[in-house]
Structure formats: C-alpha cells, structure tokens
Amino acid sequence: MLKITTPLSEETIKSLKVGDSVLLSGRIVTARDAAHKLMVEEKPDFIREYLKDAVIYHCGPVVKQDSKGEWSFVSAGPTTSSREEPYQSTVIGEYGVRAVIGKGGMGPKTLAGLKEHGAVYLHAIGGSGSVTASRVKKVEKVFMMEEFGTPEAFWVIDVEDFPVIVTMDAHGNSLHANILEQSEKVYKDLIK
Amino acid sequence: MDLKSQILEMIRLSSTNLSTDVEEAIKAAASNEEEGSPAKNALNTIIENIALARSQSTPICQDTGALIFYVDYKAGEHEKVYIDAIGEAVKEATAKQYLRPNAVDPITGKNSGNNTGTNAPYIHFHQWDKDYTRIRFMQKGGGCENCGTQYRLPDITLGAGRDLKGVRKCIIDAIYNAQGQGCAPGIIGVGIGGDRALSHILAKEQLFRKMGERHMDPEIAALEENVLKDINKLGIGPMGFGGKTTALEVFIGYQHRHPATFYVSIAYMCWANRRKSMTIKNGEVTYA
Numbered sequence: 102m103l104k105i106t107t108p109l110s111e112e113t114i115k116s117l118k119v120g121d122s123v124l125l126s127g128r129i130v131t132a133r134d135a136a137h138k139l140m141v142e143e144k145p146d147f148i149r150e151y152l153k154d155a156v157i158y159h160c161g162p163v164v165k166q167d168s169k170g171e172w173s174f175v176s177a178g179p180t181t182s183s184r185e186e187p188y189q190s191t192v193i194g195e196y197g198v199r200a201v202i203g204k205g206g207m208g209p210k211t212l213a214g215l216k217e218h219g220a221v222y223l224h225a226i227g228g229s230g231s232v233t234a235s236r237v238k239k240v241e242k243v244f245m246m247e248e249f250g251t252p253e254a255f256w257v258i259d260v261e262d263f264p265v266i267v268t269m270d271a272h273g274n275s276l277h278a279n280i281l282e283q284s285e286k287v288y289k290d291l292i293k
Numbered sequence: 294m295d296l297k298s299q300i301l302e303m304i305r306l307s308s309t310n311l312s313t314d315v316e317e318a319i320k321a322a323a324s325n326e327e328e329g330s331p332a333k334n335a336l337n338t339i340i341e342n343i344a345l346a347r348s349q350s351t352p353i354c355q356d357t358g359a360l361i362f363y364v365d366y367k368a369g370e371h372e373k374v375y376i377d378a379i380g381e382a383v384k385e386a387t388a389k390q391y392l393r394p395n396a397v398d399p400i401t402g403k404n405s406g407n408n409t410g411t412n413a414p415y416i417h418f419h420q421w422d423k424d425y426t427r428i429r430f431m432q433k434g435g436g437c438e439n440c441g442t443q444y445r446l447p448d449i450t451l452g453a454g455r456d457l458k459g460v461r462k463c464i465i466d467a468i469y470n471a472q473g474q475g476c477a478p479g480i481i482g483v484g485i486g487g488d489r490a491l492s493h494i495l496a497k498e499q500l501f502r503k504m505g506e507r508h509m510d511p512e513i514a515a516l517e518e519n520v521l522k523d524i525n526k527l528g529i530g531p532m533g534f535g536g537k538t539t540a541l542e543v544f545i546g547y548q549h550r551h552p553a554t555f556y557v558s559i560a561y562m563c564w565a566n567r568r569k570s571m572t573i574k575n576g577e578v579t580y581a
C-alpha cells in the first residue's frame with residue numbers, strides 16, 4: 102500500500118498509476134452537485150485555500166453534532182461521481198485540486214482535465230461508510246450548510262489512512278475504460 | 294415494547310447489522326480474488342466495514358436508501374396502525390442517525406428531513422391467513438437502483454426472444470451496462486411477466502431471498518446458477534475494478550403475463566443488501 106499526504110505535489114500525483122492501492126492522509130473537502138455548480142458558476146473564494154493541492158471528495162455524509170456544537174462523521178462513503186462530469190475538469194483547474202475521490206469513475210472530459218492539470222481520480226470503496234467515517238479524524242469547517250443542507254455542504258475534514266484505489270491517473274489512463282473494453286468482448290460472446 | 298419501538302429496532306438492525314448470509318457470501322468472494330488485487334482490497338475494506346458498522350451501530354453505508362416496507366397482516370387488523378407506527382419509527386431512526394434524510398420533493402427539491410413524504414416510506418400491504426403478522430423491510434440504495442431496468446421482449450438489438458434464452462440475455466445485458474456503478478458485487482433480482490409495474494415489484498421482492506436459496510422450479514433454479522456464472526465471466530469485479538466477482542446472486546421470479554406483453558425487469562441491489570424481517574405473534578417479536 103502506498104501512503105500519500107496533503108498538500109500533494111504534482112510529482113507525487115504523477116507517480117501514481119491506475120490500479121495502485123493508496124492510503125490517503127490530510128485535508129479533503131466534500132462536494133456534490135450543488136457545490137460543483139457553485140464552484141463553476143460563481144468561483145467562490147472561501148473554499149480556495151482548502152482546495153489548493155488538496156482533495157475533493159464526492160460524498161454526502163451522515164453527520165452528528167455534539168452538545169458543544171462539534172461535528173463528527175457517522176457514515177461517509179462515496180457517491181456516484183459521473184454527475185460532476187460537466188464541472189469536474191473546470192473545478193480542478195480553477196482551484197488547483199490534486200485529487201478527486203468518488204465512485205464509479207468519470208468520463209473523457211475529466212480524464213483529459215486530470216492529465217492537463219496533474220491530478221488523479223481515486224476510487225473509494227462504495228458503501229463502506231463506517232470505515233471511511235472512522236478515518237475522519239476531525240471536521241475542520243463546514244460551508245454552505247444552511248443553503249445546501251447536510252449532504253450537499255462543503256465539509257472540510259482531516260483524514261488518516263483513507264483507503265482508495267487509483268482508477269484514473271495523470272497520464273490519461275482509466276481503469277474504467279479498460280474494464281469496459283475487456284468486458285465488452287466477453288459480453289458480445291455471451292449474448293451471441 | 295410498543296410497535297413503533299419494535300420497528301425502530303428492525304430499522305437499526307437493517308441499517309447497521311448486515312445479515313450474515315450476505316456477509317458470508319462476500320467473505321467467500323474475497324477469498325476467491327487474487328492477493329493484492331484492487332478487487333481483493335475492495336472486498337477486504339467492505340468486510341472491515343461490515344464488522345465496524347455492527348460493533349458501533351452506525352450505518353453500513355451512508356446512503357441508507359429508499360425505505361420500503363412489506364406488511365403481511367392478519368384478518369381484522371387495521372393498516373393505519375402500521376402506517377402510523379412505521380412513520381414514527383422512521384422519523385426516530387433518522388433522528389438517531391440510523392438513517393440519512395432521503396425523501397426529496399421532486400417538484401420543490403426540498404428534502405423533508407425525516408424520511409417521510411408522499412409514498413415515503415412506501416408500504417406494501419397484504420392480508421394473509423396466518424396467525425401472526427410479518428413486517429419486512431428493505432433499504433434500497435440510490436446508486437444501485439439507477440442500475441435497474443426493464444426489457445420488453447422480443448428485443449431486436451439483443452436478439453432476445455420470448456423465452457428463457459431471451460431472459461438470460463436481458464440479465465447479462467443489464468449487468469454489463471451497470472459495470473461497477475451499482476457498488477458491485479451485486480445481488481440481482483429478476484421479474485418475468487406481469488404488467489410493467491408488477492414486473493418491477495416481483496423483481497425487487499426476490500431480493501428478500503436468502504443467499505443460495507434457489508427457485509422451486511428446477512428450470513429457473515438452473516438458469517439462476519448458470520447466468521450467475523456467465524455474469525462473473527464479464528470480469529467487471531468489485532466496484533468495477535476488475536475481478537472474478539461481479540455478482541453474488543441472481544434470483545428470478547415469474548408470474549403470468551398478458552398474451553401481448555413479455556417484460557423482464559431487473560432490480561440491482563448493491564453488496565450492502567440491507568433487508569430484515571420481523572414477525573409478531575401474541576405480542577412477541579422475532580427478528581430475522
């Protein structure tokens with residue numbers, strides 16, 4: 102298992118390749134549909150310092166607030182990434198994001214964006230909400246909670262040894278495209 | 294305990310304590326994948342997650358799904374009793390973080406915040422002749438629900454006719470199209486026959502079957518086994534990372550159809566196959 106920590110350098114990112122299992126530590130920011138739309142349409146500055154050389158996570162967590170007002174994550178697995186396909190590449194370029202975590206992979210536009218800006222797509226293990234929440238050491242901040250609601254807000258969190266797999270690298274390779282191609286051959290044979 | 298608390302406990306069990314038949318199937322799949330492969334690592338994380346969720350009583354997956362109840366009640370009982378108790382139990386389960394608020398008004402886009410709304414949770418009622426009541430509960434994730442689909446046979450592009458060979462092609466096609474998107478390895482429910490709506494309902498109800506529970510009809514049982522083997526040849530693997538396990542089970546059900554229609558519906562359930570049931574006899578509750 103490789104271990105990487107934010108802030109992520111372009112060099113570290115470029116050393117990763119499709120199929121690598123990685124444990125990620127450091128700062129990540131959750132962002133879903135509403136957040137991506139906002140980042141593309143209004144390019145807000147409040148989130149800039151948290152995203153530079155850091156990580157976006159497609160996740161709508163189950164959260165809890167204690168009596169002192171401190172937030173914690175109860176369950177926090179990835180959500181389907183393909184919904185952010187129209188926005189992702191622009192967001193990566195605009196904010197200097199080095200990695201995007203999600204599930205299901207993304208399309209050609211994002212793949213090209215990853216290559217252009219030196220970033221990777223990391224696949225979390227869909228459904229493993231309790232394990233991923235247990236790797237969240239601290240909830241630093243939350244933005245747009247009122248406007249977007251819990252699942253859609255920007256949660257700035259600190260993680261330790263968050264398990265992911267590189268499925269789209271900074272060199273134009275996509276595990277998703279490879280698997281699609283391989284399975285297509287078998288599929289055609291099976292339904293002949 | 295009152296009915297609401299009994300249902301609340303079933304929801305907690307379902308959301309946090311994956312049934313052992315599913316867990317065993319996932320463990321068997323993990324031992325079958327190559328050491329160090331993304332497939333094996335993914336399944337090992339899933340196994341760790343199942344144990345952790347159970348010990349902490351936290352949701353296995355943060356998408357705690359659409360909430361679907363199936364109530365089989367005794368003659369003379371009133372549905373309203375169950376509607377009220379289920380509604381209250383769902384609200385409390387949401388407040389206790391066993392469930393994420395997942396009921397959204399499609400027109401205003403507003404989340405109700407407590408999992409209730411029009412047809413949310415949805416309750417299928419059925420009166421039966423037994424001397425006890427049974428409530429079954431399913432949490433249907435959104436990601437995997439999007440992988441469900443329906444075919445109208447004959448299907449020319451697939452070359453699928455109105456027979457079991459045609460049905461087999463539909464199942465393989467649906468799983469190929471889903472790739473890893475439904476959080477593979479999936480459990481596949483199939484409904485043959487009925488009108489469009491009944492066909493989907495039948496497919497989804499198959500997901501209550503125990504892992505390894507074959508159809509009574511030997512021809513269907515054989516199809517279930519064979520098509521599962523075929524699906525696993527696709528090499529899509531856990532999460533779509535590649536590997537030997539693309540699906541854990543295929544469960545097929547059938548019902549009579551109109552002469553002019555032949556539907557095949559596919560319900561895709563992710564590995565987080567959260568379903569539980571409870572029976573109430575003389576006030577005594579048993580969970581399964």
Ligand code: SF4
Nearest residue numbers: 228354434436476563
């Ligand atoms: S498909 Fe299932 S396991 Fe995956 S995120 Fe949705 S509910 Fe969770």
